[in-house]
């Protein structure tokens with residue numbers, strides 16, 4: 001019997017201390033859990049950081065992940081979101097030979113803009129729901145992107 | 159107080175009332191060893207291998223319930239200690255392991271004897287620290303002891319660079335531990351407990367499933383009280399041996415892969431499992447989908463991640479088993495009618511009659527099971543028993559008449575060959591009044607044989623009883639059963655002369671082939687109170703039975719298998 005796997009977003013609030021990130025990443029790799037994306041940054045004006053992890057697993061697996069995360073000594077809170085706002089950013093480098101107007105229109109549609117224009121290439125940025133970022137990256141393909149970088153999700157419960 | 163980092167380590171150990179440290183020096187930890195030389199508050203025992211230092215600390219911790227302490231150097235010293243930490247982690251043994259590290263300025267340069275120690279120990283410790291400033295040492299050491307012994311106990315590793323041990327800073331050990339993010343739940347949820355008691359009161363065939371967490375929590379007395387009061391029969395895991403007395407009429411036996419027929423059948427027939435400090439290990443449950451199929455499950459555990467991990471708990475209770483039992487007992491007194499389970503007792507009595515744990519004698523050849531039983535008859539409660547890993551370990555768990563918690567020390571979760579002898583030294587150091595016996599195999603004993611020197615030097619008269627079958631017996635058993643008798647690399651026909659070997663270290667050796675010789679050797683070793691090896695020649699092809707093949711259902715036990 002295969003249990004159904006679903007995409008899950010887990011937020012972890014941790015103490016800002018050395019090697020806390022490797023503890024978290026190590027927990028995932030050591031137990032064979034998959035990380036799709038992971039973002040981390042300090043929470044302003046606090047001694048904590050917030051880590052947002054996108055993973056996939058059955059209800060049972062995700063429950064184990066959250067319990068195991070909680071067992072780590074520097075972990076304060078673990079949220080496993082159901083109802084959340086999730087955003088991801090992507091930067092794409094495109095040759096200047098492509099049509100600037102078309103690119104601008106496309107990025108606008110995905111909450112983005114052109115952030116840099118050089119002599120050979122330009123860089124566009126979008127920030128949107130991960131699924132929409134997927135769609136954008138699909139659409140931008142016809143402008144022959146040279147490089148693409150995604151940020152990984154950040155999320156907040158509604 | 160302004161002192162060096164090395165002095166802080168000593169002061170912290172004193173403040174924690176540590177009476178013995180097992181260790182092995184080296185360059186990176188020398189400043190601390192220099193301070194050890196100067197102090198008279200605790201004993202330092204020099205093992206002959208770092209793995210043994212950690213196992214000895216484990217044995218000491220298991221026997222006393224206190225935090226065991228081991229001290230090792232950087233690089234190879236540290237990596238030798240890793241197996242011990244992993245072992246302690248799997249069996250929830252409270253331990254503080256202090257290691258030296260290369261100086262801060264050399265960290266990350268592949269310096270001589272540098273290794274990323276905290277990187278390596280992370281997955282096999284409850285928590286670990288790299289101390290980069292001596293000013294942090296008092297807090298870190300205090301936290302280390304606190305984390306090791308609270309909640310689900312476990313090993314904590316503290317790695318200290320050499321220059322930090324030389325650095326002068328303020329030592330103040332008076333501050334309370336303040337860990338905002340670490341607050342183990344110790345009391346059980348009252349509503350859940352109430353529901354659990356109601357479930358017990360209405361069950362027809364309840365079964366206590368006793369795990370090693372009971373021993374760790376010092377809750378065996380309460381378990382005895384609870385079972386007596388309710389008359390609920392009990393099975394023990396391998397780790398829980400000694401929770402109930404071996405002759406307690408309510409104790410069925412050990413369950414699991416090499417559990418008794420009655421214990422495994424009781425688990426298969428029960429309608430309510432009362433799991434106390436047990437983690438539903440795969441060696442216990444067998445095939446999960448068939449495990450206690452008709453039962454509801456009460457699961458009491460200090461570790462929330464253990465509850466419902468493998469088997470869904472209908473009544474999950476997170477808390478210290480001791481506290482939870484204290485909460486349960488008054489309710490149980492009111493609501494549970496012990497007379498209710500009479501027919502369940504009959505069923506179990508029948509299981510016991512049908513296939514009791516037993517073995518057959520064959521002429522003059524010594525049976526390993528007999529040896530275990532005989533040690534029990536001759537020493538019983540007067541001995542503490544450790545084992546290594548293999549068939550001898552299972553026979554000991556099956557046949558030794560345990561009478562009390564902490565009498566039994568063995569490597570369960572990791573199954574570490576080489577554990578038994580050093581652990582038995584730690585046990586001896588903790589309890590000098592009793593005989594410390596390590597029941598071992600001809601394979602396992604060679605994994606930490608060098609500790610004969612430590613035992614002789616520090617007068618820790620452990621008696622190693624080798625159940626010598628000229629095989630890596632447990633692996634041979636699997637090869638026989640599942641690999642068509644292809645005994646690949648398990649034949650140990652070529653052996654050292656164990657009698658000469660122990661004599662070379664200054665101990666006493668016996669080679670025995672008959673019952674009379676065994677009795678005489680054990681008696682002599684106990685009387686002489688010396689480090690000893692009793693090399694017992696046993697039947698080579700004996701198998702541990704019953705056996706539930708890995709992944710099989712508990713009720714499908716292999717009860718017999720004859721081989722020559």
Ligand SMILES: Cc1ncc(C[n+]2csc(CCOP(=O)(O)OP(=O)(O)O)c2C)c(N)n1
Nearest residue numbers: 548549550573575599600601602630631632
């Ligand atoms: C360090 C280590 N290596 C390998 C194993 C795998 N193993 C489990 S039992 C066993 C055989 C043990 O043989 P012996 O000590 O002679 O005991 P016996 O089974 O014969 O009683 C082995 C090799 C282990 N448990 N630990």
